[in-house]
Amino acid sequence: MTPRADHLTAEVVELIGTVVARYHEEYEHAAAEHSLTGAQARVLGLLAREPMPMRRIARSLKCEPSNVTGIVDRLESRGLVERRPDPADRRVKLAAPTETGRATAAQLRDSLDFAREPLGELSVTERALLKELLQRMLGVTPE
Amino acid sequence: MTPRADHLTAEVVELIGTVVARYHEEYEHAAAEHSLTGAQARVLGLLAREPMPMRRIARSLKCEPSNVTGIVDRLESRGLVERRPDPADRRVKLAAPTETGRATAAQLRDSLDFAREPLGELSVTERALLKELLQRMLGVTPE
């Protein structure tokens, strides 16, 4: 595989680690302001985009489906999410945000200042550059 | 505060989210290969750099000191870490990696291919550019 990382690469890795830590901190904080845990906020954000079966939530979160049951339970007991039957398949339950849930998700998205604010430090050109570098790094091939 | 994010910024935020997710995945995976949890791996990595009192571990992890007790307990029961008295202050306990712990930490660091491998996609110039952009974003002022 890759040989031992050079100094520059190591520095970048370190920086990414810092970004990750900062991101998490901000995310948890934003979630906590709505009395949500990180996991709950993630699921709510996911469902705000599009209702989906439990199974798919689990795939998105990369965790076991049995875990999702509990998270959705807690969201449901707070009236942010509801389970609806899937007309096409009676085994599956579609989790969908309620009206309140959608509102909370929107507020949450807005208060997710993490990258928005620091990105203000960068010019438009730089942001575009950063975007391209990250895409390349992630192996995203722009169509 | 910052006005509603423009399209470009939103894209970059999204990308950062993806980077964060990928990073975590890789980190947990690397930790699991040594039968460690993410938190345990983080603490071990921290101590491999430099032994430190429990309180400082808590500050690094941004969690309560009482939480660190349990994590270090588990690492200690597996012989990866030991608690030593601080000669200067009998209240504090210094957590330090054992020989095995240091070896595990080194392996862990090496298997942390996340950013190393994808960064291979970028040229040296690009990596330097990325480093600078991330530093600016994080508000790091290079001396």
Place this chain on the structure above:
DNA sequence: ACCGAATTACTTGACAACATGAAATATCGA
């Protein structure tokens, strides 16, 4: 210099959330 009070470091215990894996139930598809 001394003594008592506040502070600090760590642990313990109770409790909630998250996470996994195995087993149970219900439904689908071939």
Place this chain on the structure above:
DNA sequence: TCGATATTTCATGTTGTCAAGTAATTCGGT
């Protein structure tokens, strides 16, 4: 009907918080 799939439940372990408790240090006043 049989095997696969979607969800839940249960047992268990780790991470996290908070409040209370113990031990050691520091500081202020005399």
